[in-house]
Amino acid sequence: MGPVGRRLAHGSPRPVTEPPPSRYRVVEHGRRLEVIDTRANPTGPPPRLFPRQTRFDGSGDITTRAFYDAKGPRTIRLDSVSVGVIARVKFVALFAAFAFVVAAVAMPWLLAIPFALFSKAVRNPARDGITRWLDGIVARGG
Secondary structure (H helix, E strand, O other), X not given: OOOOOOOEOXXXXXXXXXXXOOOEEEEEEOOEEEEEEOOOOOOOOOOOOOOEOOOOOOXXXXXXXXXXXXXXXXXXXXXXXXXXXHHHHHHHHHHHHHHHHHHHHHOHHHHHHHHHHOOHHHHXXXXXXXXXXXXXXXXXXX
């Protein structure tokens, strides 16, 4: 028989020790139970899709991506006029995407257009134009 206070596992020559600490912890907050994963890394907020309006003067920040900005990713501070222009561009892009989906339901051959638009021959000149436009925003200070 093994040492006092310890049991042997079935077929194992080593004594059974205490189990490892649980990965999850249950905590009660105001009559609600919350399960906390003790091994998970703390998560930050997800990246924002729209300019973040942090000041009362109407300005905001936008973080670009390398897909459409040759100098991206970078964070650009926008003034109130640039925030309005980008809001209108987003509205037009959303409307165009909706109209494309509706048209593609009626004419499935339109689904070939995105493959042509996302090819490097078309995307690189468009990306360079967007980069020049964003550089103009940076040059005038927002």
